[in-house]
Amino acid sequence: MTYIEIGFGELALASILVVLNGLLSLVLRLRLEQQLAIATIRMIVQLLLVGLVLKTLFALVSPLWTGTTAVAMVLFAGCEISARQDRRLTGLWSYGLGTGCMLIAATLITVFALTTQFNSEPWYHPRYALPILGMVLGNTMTGISLGLHTFTTGAARERNAIEARLALGETRTVAFRPVTQLALKTALMPIINSMAATGLVSLPGMMTGQILAGADPVSAVKYQILIMFLIAGGTGLGALAAVMGLPTGSPTTGTGCVLTVSLCQPSSRRVHPDLSWCRRREVCPV
Amino acid sequence: MAGPSGSGKTLLLRAIADLDPTAGTVKVDGNERKGMTVPRWRGLVMYVPAVSGWWHTAVSQHFADWGSAVPLIESLRLPPACGAWPVSRLSTGEQQRLALARAICRGPRVLLLDEPTSALDTPDTKTVERLIEEFRSSGGGVVWVYHDAAQRQRVSHRTLAIVGGSLREQTG
Numbered sequence A: 001m002t003y004i005e006i007g008f009g010e011l012a013l014a015s016i017l018v019v020l021n022g023l024l025s026l027v028l029r030l031r032l033e034q035q036l037a038i039a040t041i042r043m044i045v046q047l048l049l050v051g052l053v054l055k056t057l058f059a060l061v062s063p064l065w066t067g068t069t070a071v072a073m074v075l076f077a078g079c080e081i082s083a084r085q086d087r088r089l090t091g092l093w094s095y096g097l098g099t100g101c102m103l104i105a106a107t108l109i110t111v112f113a114l115t116t117q118f119n120s121e122p123w124y125h126p127r128y129a130l131p132i133l134g135m136v137l138g139n140t141m142t143g144i145s146l147g148l149h150t151f152t153t154g155a156a157r158e159r160n161a162i163e164a165r166l167a168l169g170e171t172r173t174v175a176f177r178p179v180t181q182l183a184l185k186t187a188l189m190p191i192i193n194s195m196a197a198t199g200l201v202s203l204p205g206m207m208t209g210q211i212l213a214g215a216d217p218v219s220a221v222k223y224q225i226l227i228m229f230l231i232a233g234g235t236g237l238g239a240l241a242a243v244m245g246l247p248t249g250s251p252t253t254g255t256g257c258v259l260t261v262s263l264c265q266p267s268s269r270r271v272h273p274d275l276s277w278c279r280r281r282e283v284c285p286v
Numbered sequence B: 001m002a003g004p005s006g007s008g009k010t011l012l013l014r015a016i017a018d019l020d021p022t023a024g025t026v027k028v029d030g031n032e033r034k035g036m037t038v039p040r041w042r043g044l045v046m047y048v049p050a051v052s053g054w055w056h057t058a059v060s061q062h063f064a065d066w067g068s069a070v071p072l073i074e075s076l077r078l079p080p081a082c083g084a085w086p087v088s089r090l091s092t093g094e095q096q097r098l099a100l101a102r103a104i105c106r107g108p109r110v111l112l113l114d115e116p117t118s119a120l121d122t123p124d125t126k127t128v129e130r131l132i133e134e135f136r137s138s139g140g141g142v143v144w145v146y147h148d149a150a151q152r153q154r155v156s157h158r159t160l161a162i163v164g165g166s167l168r169e170q171t172g
Helices: A008-014 A016-027 A033-060 A063-083 A093-118 A126-157 A159-167 A172-197 A205-212 A217-249 B009-016 B038-044 B066-075 B080-084 B092-105 B122-137 B149-155
Strands: B045-048 B110-114 B141-145 B159-163 B166-170
Touching: A008 A016, A016 A033, A033 A063, A033 A126, A063 A093, A063 A126, A093 A126, A093 A217, A126 A159, A126 A172, A126 A217, A159 A172, A159 B038, A159 B045, A172 A217, A205 A217, B009 B045, B009 B110, B009 B141, B038 B045, B045 B092, B066 B080, B066 B092, B066 B122, B092 B110, B092 B122, B110 B122, B122 B141, B122 B149
Parallel strands: B045 B110, B110 B141
Antiparallel strands: B159 B166
């Protein structure tokens, strides 16, 4: 089977479907046409640019440029995690926790896959390293984002109960356990659902892409299984590090052993910094 | 401890229990808070708020050993069967008494009580006052935040008031 090249003419023809969505928005007065147009243009420009970047990186095969690209991907994903939180942590911790955990989880999983599964030469070859990192990162980002969101909203909701346990002398691990468990379950649910539905309800994009590119379906399936394992590992590791890191490793103040989780008000109702700290009661001591 | 609403009584209790950021030194029996782990400190110096939190469904699940807690529960004019009750069934006054029992059962050295009788009627208030006096006379320390001047006359051995942000001894 040969690979069928798609031309810009074919892409223009397919774009009619998005134009139809825009018309639907106009007719039904959904007011989505502007967002739809911006999202479509962003998607085209971003993908064309990434295509050019990948082409250059594949030609260079440079550990420096591959590493720089990988770090940039992690930093962008960190911004996404931070932006998706209704209740953010204070200060640098807001951005640093999710980004740091994602960096550790995605890097470990990608290096593990490159050195033990793909055996590419060199091991950091961007043709393998960047697509794997991208897939692991995308899913780890969702897991960490969901986990942190569930944890922070749960900690704010259960603040009285958590505080009562802490006041009775229980450790922070015990006091936060119900919220931690719920956060981890929520973080892992998408990958569990995805694994359960793959092959029956959906055909994953990477596998479909390989089949369309002419690969043997069984070979494509094996790749997909490997990727699912990597994603599950990355999501579990990243979410665990982020959720466990929240009550145990966040910044401390005063005597050095209180105020570990400083949950700001929801971003839309943020308290003015000039107000006395005692007004900001979204504080869980540990 | 006395003082007008919003003067910082609760904040002070929370700071002593290391539940809020603090500066300064606090000791129990000569041992500094900084010299022990936070859970150990909070187990010794236990804060009981006016409205406590609950994390399990049934009342008895909040006690390490419900059987040994029953005499204390009964002394607070609550039936032993309340252990099987869901927390959602409890009135505010029942929650307040059970939260106090829950704390005493853990064997603290000091109780930091934030208006422990604010939701109680007169007989229950007297029961709680008697129980806390027993705790105190058996060697326990108590810091009691109150609003009722008559209660102060009944229970207080020494009164401190927060006036203008500072703590002062109150006499008479």
